Amino acid sequence: MDDPRELNLTLDLCLRIGEVLLSSGAGAADVTATMLSVASHLGLRHAEVDVTFTSLSMSYQATPEDAAVMMVRNVKHRDIDYADLTQVDHLVRELLADELDLYLARTRMATILSTGHPWPRWSVTLAWGVMCASVAVFLGGDWLVALIASAAAISIDRFQLVMARRRLPTFYLQVAGGAVATMWAVGLAATPIEADLSLVVTANIVMLLAGIGFMGAIQDALTGFYVTSGARVIEALLATAGIIAGVSAGLSVGEVLGINLGQLVPGQSYGNHLAVAVVGAAVSAAAFAFACFAPRRSLLPIALTAGSATLLHALVSDTGFGRTWAAAVGAFTIGVVAYGVAGRFRVPPLVVAVSSIVPLLPGLSIYRGLSLLAAAGSNTSQGIVAMMTAASVAVALASGVILGEYLAQPLKRETRRLESRLSGPRLVGPFRASRRETRADRVT
Incomplete structure (x- = not known):
């Protein structure tokens, strides 16, 4: 990704998605895999994600000669809201299916975070x-x-x-x-x-x-x-x-x-x-x-x-x-x-x-x-x-x-490749890599 603006927007979107997942009780493996799937689909290959209990950090370095770009986001609120979790999960799936681009995904994410609870x-x-x-x-x-x-x-x-x-x-x-x-x-x-x-x-x-x-x-x-x-x-x-x-x-x-x-x-x-x-x-x-x-x-x-x-x-x-x-x-x-x-x-x-x-x-x-x-x-x-x-x-x-x-999640022909991205059982997030990721892996 050559555009610094899109790079920053992509990192910010991934961190916001990870924040909702982590605050809702998702495991660190699910949070990491989801953020990496979104980043890779949007063009950030080989990004690095670090998940702790109170913060998320994500970095990307296009080439060894370029300076790495890093963003950190603190997880302050831990109120369980399964409505937000479900909407973010749908957003990620639609993004990986090319139904949303970066800007539409960010708009949807802002709407999810700014909307109150569905009932009083x-x-x-x-x-x-x-x-x-x-x-x-x-x-x-x-x-x-x-x-x-x-x-x-x-x-x-x-x-x-x-x-x-x-x-x-x-x-x-x-x-x-x-x-x-x-x-x-x-x-x-x-x-x-x-x-x-x-x-x-x-x-x-x-x-x-x-x-x-x-x-x-x-x-x-x-x-x-x-x-x-x-x-x-x-x-x-x-x-x-x-x-x-x-x-x-x-x-x-x-x-x-x-x-x-x-x-x-x-x-x-x-x-x-x-x-x-x-x-x-x-x-x-x-x-x-x-x-x-x-x-x-x-x-x-x-x-x-x-x-x-x-x-x-x-x-x-x-x-x-x-x-x-x-x-x-x-x-x-x-x-x-x-x-x-x-x-x-x-x-x-x-x-x-x-x-x-x-x-x-x-x-x-x-x-x-x-x-x-x-x-x-x-x-x-x-x-x-x-x-x-x-x-x-x-x-x-x-x-x-x-x-x-x-034991419930089905085993596919690409199991060995998917295990490198899906570390552990997935309780939230995409269950398989996007097609764009798969084609890129085949090229490499």
């Missing part, structure tokens, strides 16, 4: 309430427990929104969320209301866990982006530690007041009926997708995927394999199904996979571990085992989804 914020708050009510039903709660869990989720979301506007770190938002959920249960336990309020806390733990990008951290580790993976793991651990701190504080207050919320057991997760639990899991996944602004056309397939994975999770768990292997099988199913569903309904597989995995998040193990640790006596070892189980379930979920994506 209050509807997102209601979606969080529906999600927690559905998780409570999935765990075996009755209508009263579901109603209380929904009210607690709505209050948590509004409280966290106020704190976020004051730019408090995510850790403190998670602490506040865990404390609010537990204090709801403690306060209601002091009344004559008869309900298993421990399910309220567990449902809200799942809500707080749903926004943590642990799957992206595992994907980065598996695909060789260890620095980015380490940063994402630290972020996930801090967010989880915030939940633990908030719930632990609430349980301690209840202990001081002489109020015991009870302890959950793993087998209680399908307490109502397996069919009811599957429906609850399906609705919770769709509600989470709605809260993250996923396109409406994807809500039903996400619900069906989550319900199927939950049913398989229950069947494997009943055979005696344990929660970790059951979670791995359910996540593997999600990874396999997400690829086909995403192509059929024109959304990135990341949207389907992350949303469908929500009902399987280890909220039950975290609450059980904290309640055992908060109780005096010989329950400390059991509490530690429960917390370790939660960690193993989280790893099993992330690695299971990624393995499913590995």
Whole structure:
């Protein structure tokens, strides 16, 4: 590319695309491959991309005699917006198919970034309430427990929104969320209301866990982006530690007041009926997708995927394999199904996979571990085992989804060539190189 102006515009477009992908939870491998595909299609052969957790950099040097041109873009906002992610994914595909040129692509990108969310914020708050009510039903709660869990989720979301506007770190938002959920249960336990309020806390733990990008951290580790993976793991651990701190504080207050919320057991997760639990899991996944602004056309397939994975999770768990292997099988199913569903309904597989995995998040193990640790006596070892189980379930979920994506994506004749560009399973971005890239490779 000889025109310096077009060179700068191309680098800027690639960085803006990468920023949206990275902030939405895409793996560093997906971000790198997408940026390189766009750059190569627009004439920047052999560009260099460096992805870290907080910044993106891209450089290009036409010949060894020319000075390299480099641009850097910081990733400041990490609000999950699957509507923007889907639109950027479509933009990339249309650009690689020669339906857009550089200038039209930049105009489309500016429109995507400047347009607000597709539905009002209050509807997102209601979606969080529906999600927690559905998780409570999935765990075996009755209508009263579901109603209380929904009210607690709505209050948590509004409280966290106020704190976020004051730019408090995510850790403190998670602490506040865990404390609010537990204090709801403690306060209601002091009344004559008869309900298993421990399910309220567990449902809200799942809500707080749903926004943590642990799957992206595992994907980065598996695909060789260890620095980015380490940063994402630290972020996930801090967010989880915030939940633990908030719930632990609430349980301690209840202990001081002489109020015991009870302890959950793993087998209680399908307490109502397996069919009811599957429906609850399906609705919770769709509600989470709605809260993250996923396109409406994807809500039903996400619900069906989550319900199927939950049913398989229950069947494997009943055979005696344990929660970790059951979670791995359910996540593997999600990874396999997400690829086909995403192509059929024109959304990135990341949207389907992350949303469908929500009902399987280890909220039950975290609450059980904290309640055992908060109780005096010989329950400390059991509490530690429960917390370790939660960690193993989280790893099993992330690695299971990624393995499913590995096996689901079709192998073509050009597999060896594509592997040099598509490092790892693709959860977002183009799945194959453009024709222009392929012809250029043949020439070289």
